[in-house]
Amino acid sequence: MSNAAAPAIRHYLQFADFSADDYAHLFARAALIKKKFKTYEKHQPLTDRTLAMIFEKASTRTRVSFEAGMYQMGGSVVHLTTGDSQLGRAEPIEDSAKVISRMVDLVMIRTFEQAKIEAFAAHSRVPVINGLTNEFHPCQILADIFTFIEHRGSIKGKTVAWVGDGNNMANTWLQAAEILGFTVHVSTPTGYEVDQAVAGVRSSSSYKVFKDPMEACRGADLVTTDVWTSMGYEAENEARRQAFADWCVDQDMMRIAQPDALFMHCLPAHRGEEVQADVIDGPQSVVWDEAENRMHVQKALMEYLLLGKL
Numbered sequence: 633m634s635n636a637a638a639p640a641i642r643h644y645l646q647f648a649d650f651s652a653d654d655y656a657h658l659f660a661r662a663a664l665i666k667k668k669f670k671t672y673e674k675h676q677p678l679t680d681r682t683l684a685m686i687f688e689k690a691s692t693r694t695r696v697s698f699e700a701g702m703y704q705m706g707g708s709v710v711h712l713t714t715g716d717s718q719l720g721r722a723e724p725i726e727d728s729a730k731v732i733s734r735m736v737d738l739v740m741i742r743t744f745e746q747a748k749i750e751a752f753a754a755h756s757r758v759p760v761i762n763g764l765t766n767e768f769h770p771c772q773i774l775a776d777i778f779t780f781i782e783h784r785g786s787i788k789g790k791t792v793a794w795v796g797d798g799n800n801m802a803n804t805w806l807q808a809a810e811i812l813g814f815t816v817h818v819s820t821p822t823g824y825e826v827d828q829a830v831a832g833v834r835s836s837s838s839y840k841v842f843k844d845p846m847e848a849c850r851g852a853d854l855v856t857t858d859v860w861t862s863m864g865y866e867a868e869n870e871a872r873r874q875a876f877a878d879w880c881v882d883q884d885m886m887r888i889a890q891p892d893a894l895f896m897h898c899l900p901a902h903r904g905e906e907v908q909a910d911v912i913d914g915p916q917s918v919v920w921d922e923a924e925n926r927m928h929v930q931k932a933l934m935e936y937l938l939l940g941k942l
């Protein structure tokens with residue numbers, strides 16, 4: 633178990649917490665871990681380690697991928713939600729961090745404000761992983777880029793078209809572009825633009841803003857989108873439905889992209905809203921690989937945070 637004399641810990645709170653070298657290691661390691669999983673070869677470097685997962689928002693993929701992944705690596709998990717823990721009864725996040733991190737080796741949190749996960753991490757004795765905040769979703773982009781590499785090779789120099797909300801996924805794509813050397817074409821409705829300060833990117837050189845989503849898709853190597861209304865913003869649902877009506881990825885957008893362009897969506901998806909069924913269920917879509925790869929990249933991430941480069 634973790635103790636007070638542990639070496640300096642690293643957290644994964646946003647994509648920019650890691651360098652291009654860290655990512656090169658993680659992608660190589662995830663490929664190895666995936667191969668072992670596919671051939672039923674045991675990979676259990678985290679025997680007797682425990683992961684606490686704290687969910688303040690709903691989840692399917694994040695929960696299953698972290699939970700199954702941790703068991704596969706020989707460890708175990710504790711699952712907490714706001715409703716069934718003292719977090720929902722106003723115990724300070726700092727106190728929760730001090731207590732939970734004395735009993736487990738690693739913590740994954742899905743919550744609202746990024747400030748909340750940062751406060752937890754500041755008082756944690758063990759590494760903390762962002763499993764989605766209002767601002768970022770780094771584990772998802774880790775899986776998405778790993779998926780791109782599997783299908784098309786390096787993402788360096790490529791163009792990713794983001795069609796939709798300037799949300800946690802968009803912000804994380806911008807951070808990834810700056811670190812890994814690709815370009816994001818961003819098209820959002822008015823009022824839902826990305827905010828460079830919130831996204832935490834140093835300059836605007838790795839992204840371009842387009843009013844017209846078709847223009848954002850022109851020549852793109854990857855077209856990607858997300859729900860119109862993210863978790864926590866449900867009160868804006870009706871206004872967003874109207875504002876986002878033209879930001880639906882369809883066959884015309886895929887046709888204007890590169891002939892071998894991929895389509896990605898972090899899921900859950902709403903067919904007929906942000907994407908047409910014939911795109912997400914069509915031949916250019918790699919959404920099921922993306923979902924599966926969450927588990928493989930997160931196994932590499934957990935191993936890296938706890939054991940370093942193996």
Ligand code: CP
Pocket residue numbers: 690691692693694695764772898899900
């Ligand atoms: N993509 C993703 O994070 O899915 P869940 O909300 O189901 O975890």
Ligand code: NVA
Pocket residue numbers: 764765799800801858859861862863898899900
């Ligand atoms: N932007 C979405 C992603 C869900 C995985 C949300 O935050 O709800």
